[in-house]
Amino acid sequence: MSDKKKTSAITDAEWEIMRVVWTKEETTSKEVTEILNEKTEWKSTTVKTLLSRLVEKEMLGTKRNGNKFTYFPLVEERRSIEVLSEDLLRKICSKKVGKVLESIITNSTLSFSDLDQLESLLQEKRKTAVEVVPCNCIPGQCQCHHVH
Ligand SMILES: [Zn+2]
Incomplete structure (x- = not known):
């Protein structure tokens, strides 16, 4: 923390x-x-x-x-990189995170072993996936609140 x-x-x-x-x-x-x-x-x-x-x-x-x-x-690189990605995700509506991850993957050169890891991670994530991701924003900072 x-x-x-x-x-x-x-x-x-x-x-x-x-x-x-x-x-x-x-x-x-x-x-x-x-x-x-x-x-x-x-x-x-x-x-x-x-x-x-x-x-x-x-x-x-x-x-x-x-x-x-x-x-x-005094701080590990690995931990700092984690914080960097947490910071990025905190700045956007949780409903848009999927799209952001998609664009990160699209714009990255990945190895076969990266892809294997991602594939098994995605399989794992299926177990806790939700139908609709809830929005975490305050009204006026994203469009989610206008959905009827
Ligand atoms: Zn939102």
């Missing part, structure tokens, strides 16, 4: 940093800047600011090694 809150509050820029730290397990601002240089134009000061924000948000821990700081993750 507590890391749920932290993770959902991180920005896209902070996410880029987290991916490097998850990959490296322990890293420095210099290394993060060099790696992200491939896709961003961030100066080392920008990266340092983002790193210290992530420390404040308790996503990263930091240690001092002589005169340089190293950073390491």
Whole structure:
């Protein structure tokens, strides 16, 4: 619950940093800047600011090694990805979730083993499927309430 809150509050820029730290397990601002240089134009000061924000948000821990700081993750990547998908689903009407999942699958390249997993998951989901998914929105945020 507590890391749920932290993770959902991180920005896209902070996410880029987290991916490097998850990959490296322990890293420095210099290394993060060099790696992200491939896709961003961030100066080392920008990266340092983002790193210290992530420390404040308790996503990263930091240690001092002589005169340089190293950073390491305090939240698992796997858990953060789960939070990301929970956040996405929370933003849309529950009636539209099926369509969203459809478009995620349509737009993804999947392996045979992914498909096997999905197929058995769908078989399993049949056991608890409902006739009509109830809407979870407040009136005025989706069309469901106008249905007669
Ligand atoms: Zn709705």
